[in-house]
Amino acid sequence: MAEELEIKLSLEAGVNEQALGWLLVQPEAEKGSKKSLVNCYYDTPTAGLNHQQAALRVRQAGDRYIQTLKTRGEFVDGAHRRDEWEWPVPGPELSLALLAETPLGEHIDTAQLAPxxxxxxxRQVVMLDDGEAVIECAVDNGVIIACGQEKPLHEVEFELVSGDASRLLVWAEKLARQCPVFLNLVSKAEQGYHLAGLHPGMTDEEAGGHDSAKDDIDRFLQKLSRAWLEQRNVSFNGLDMPKLEAGAEACGQGQAFRSVIKELSAGQPLQAVLGRPELGQCQLGLLSNRVRELSGA
Known part of the structure; x- marks a missing residue:
């Protein structure tokens, strides 16, 4: 088992090349491999894995096949932290015996697993080494397919290889100053489940969460991500908006924050502001300001 730590940014169609072009000219960057990835996700008819907040896939990359099990994990300062099990397999079929090595092996009926x-x-990989961290940046461009439907997929992922985890956020902020991005807490697997009609609907309260371990920034980001997934308006009920505005002001994003919130509060759907740089800059600025406050910087 390994632990994965990454920040994922969703992009509007056509922005991938702009993001990739900027990344490649950075002095800390080295162009990596480019490959086509075919990923088939499995679950039971009752979505047993999804209910346990896990995702199981077999990935084909050229003539190699890799079986992966991931937990949904937790959200920490803009990054997803997840447990991950990964095994090479001889072909596209699941190896059920490998699941017995994981905590989920005894909780689902593996005989019912199906695509x-x-x-x-x-995926175009760009390796970043700034002396403080080594980061694998993946620029992804493709589709999600379920039940005869397709949904476009345009993302940039920053995954920590080694070093200081806070550099993930630093690089995400740098990119957000170059092109519009959306800090997205919704994984590729969650998008696939939603397209397949197997992702449970959530109320605004559930999307925002009432877990005492989560602060208003986490709940704010979760509400935005849920509205993005479900393509609906955002509700800010239950959030301390003056506190969030003060945080945005502290990181130099006060005017941008007020502009975005005014539009969304007036009933504009989230999709209407995704192409503007202010949204992603506000999201990442709020997180950076919190990190600085917690570190005493």
Missing amino acids: VFETNFT
Whole structure:
């Protein structure tokens, strides 16, 4: 088992090349591999894995096949932290015996596992080494397929290889100053489940969460991500908006924050502001300000 730590940014169609072009000219960057990835996700008819907040896939990359099990994990300062089990397999079929090595092996009926959806995309890797961290940046462009439907997939992922985890946020902020991005807490697997009609609907309260361990920034980001997934308006009920505005002001994003919130509060759907740089800059600025406050910087 390994632990994965990454920040994922969703992009509007056509922005991938702009993001990739900027990344490649950075002095800390080295162009990595480009490959086509075909990913088939499995679950039971009652979505047993999804209910346990896990995702199981077999990925084809050229003539190699890799079986992966991931937990949904937790959200920490903009990054997803997840447990991950990964095994090479001889072909596209699941190896059920490997699941017995994981905590989920005894909680589902593996005989009922079947394909549910696919996420198929081209990935260009850019390695970043700034002396404080080594980061694998993946620029993904493709589609999610389920039940005869397709949903576009345009993302940039920053995954920590080694070093200071806070550099993930630093690089995400740098990119957000170059092109519009959306800090997205919704994984590719969650998008696939939603397209397949197997992702449970959530109320605004559930999307925002009332866990005492989560602060208003986490709840704010979760509400935005849920509205993005479900393509609906955002409700800010239950959030301390003056506190969030003060945080945005502290990181130099006060005017941008007020502009975005005014539009969304007036009933504009989230999709209407995704192409503007202010949204992603506000999201990442709020997180950076919190990190600085917690570190005493």
